Structures are given as C-alpha cells and as structure tokens.
Amino acid sequence: MALIMVAFLLAFALPTIVSAVPQASSLTSSATSSAASAAPTYGTAAKNLIYAQQLVYDILAKHSDLVIVGIHGIPPSGGSGSIIAINLDRIGKPDDSDDDAVAVDHKTILAPSAADPSKFEIATPLFDAAGNMLNISINMVFNYQAGRIGDDLLGLFTRAYAYRQEVSKRVISQNILFQPIPQFNISYCG
Structure with a gap:
C-alpha cells in the first residue's frame, strides 16, 4: 500500500510531504495562556469580507467531511504570514513554522x-487557476475515524488534493484572495 501511495504522489508531482506523524494541528490546537496574560484578539470570519473568505465558505458548503478550512498567506502589502480566511474567529492569527x-x-x-x-489536518500549497504556485496555503481539517474506509492517508490526501483543485480553479491571482466583496453568498452554516 505504501508503494502505491508513493507512486500516486509522484505521478501527480505534488509537493514534498513534510509530516505524517501525530502532532497537534495548527488549526485545531489552542494556545495556552496563564491567567495573568490576556488571549490575543483576532478578526472575526463574519466581518472578513474578502474573496478568500468566500472561498472558505464555498468549499465547506460543498464538502460535509470538512470541519475547518483556513487560508494562510502574506497580504500584497507585505508583512508576515497569517490566517487570511477561516471559518473560525482567527483572522490575522500569525502563522507558525x-x-x-x-x-x-x-x-x-x-x-x-x-x-x-476525530480530526485530521492536511495543509497544502495553493495554486492559481493557471497552475502557478502561490505563497498561500489552504489548511483543511477533516472529520476522521481511524479504520473508516477513505480515512487512510491516501484517501484523506486524495480528497484534500481534489478540494484544493476546486479552490485553485477560482483563483486567478494571489491578489484576488484579498479583494473586498460586498457581502457573502453563504450556503455554509458552521
């Protein structure tokens, strides 16, 4: 099975897989803080009226196996990487390593x-519609059950790859992700 997975990954010329070992997810883990320090305040998804946020809602509405979808990157104005769109109130949270x-x-x-x-995260680079790799990532957290058909590494990766392709087809450039939109077309109720 491992040989089949390696052949599959090579056949699609996908980026290097960094990790497939148990670790805390960057999207699902929460920062611990002492009572003396206040938790940082991040922007809310409902007020994040940009194109990337609409893409997050659209992919969640289409795929019920997804629990969290986040898009990370550096805005056109520069600075450091952060969450630019997510279905949680973590807009602007700085990226980790x-x-x-x-x-x-x-x-x-x-x-x-x-x-x-019961959760499994796959984070992968995002491409534009022309196939150009952006300095943006899409992180997807799936409902997961060990041993369930389709919840093996190859099944989860295949779904994440397909979902990423759906999003990429709608991205004409990195800058469009940050473009303001007047309101959301929400069919996702998270």
Whole structure:
C-alpha cells in the first residue's frame, strides 16, 4: 500500500510531504495562556469580507467531511504570514513554522490532531487557476475515524488534493484572495 501511495504522489508531482506523524494541528490546537496574560484578539470570519473568505465558505458548503478550512498567506502589502480566511474567529492569527513551511516553502503536511482524535489536518500549497504556485496555503481539517474506509492517508490526501483543485480553479491571482466583496453568498452554516 505504501508503494502505491508513493507512486500516486509522484505521478501527480505534488509537493514534498513534510509530516505524517501525530502532532497537534495548527488549526485545531489552542494556545495556552496563564491567567495573568490576556488571549490575543483576532478578526472575526463574519466581518472578513474578502474573496478568500468566500472561498472558505464555498468549499465547506460543498464538502460535509470538512470541519475547518483556513487560508494562510502574506497580504500584497507585505508583512508576515497569517490566517487570511477561516471559518473560525482567527483572522490575522500569525502563522507558525508549519504554516510557513506550507505557504512559503511549498510543503504538504498531513497530521492527525493530538488534541482531538476525530480530526485530521492536511495543509497544502495553493495554486492559481493557471497552475502557478502561490505563497498561500489552504489548511483543511477533516472529520476522521481511524479504520473508516477513505480515512487512510491516501484517501484523506486524495480528497484534500481534489478540494484544493476546486479552490485553485477560482483563483486567478494571489491578489484576488484579498479583494473586498460586498457581502457573502453563504450556503455554509458552521
């Protein structure tokens, strides 16, 4: 089975898989803080009226196996990487080293959630419609059940790859992800 998975990945010339070992997910883990320090405040998804946020809602509405979808990257104005769109109220949360490895170094990460064994995250670079790799990543957290058909690494990766392609077809450039939209067309109720 491992040989088939390697052949599959090579056949599609996908980015290097960085990790397939249990670790805490960057999207599903929560920062711990002492009572003395206040938790940082991030932007809300409902007020994040940009094209990337619409893409997040659209992919979630289409695929019920997804729990969380986040898009990470550096805005056209520069700065450091952060969450630019997600279905949680974490807009602007700075990227960690795993997020940078995906968005900037174009790696792919597959990781079961250490905090919640019913979740599995796949983070992969995002492309534009012409197939150009962007310095943007799409992170998808799936409902997961060990042993369930389709929830093996190859099944999850295949779904993540297909979902990423759906999003990529709608991205004409990196800048469009940051373009304001007047309102959401929401068919996702998260």
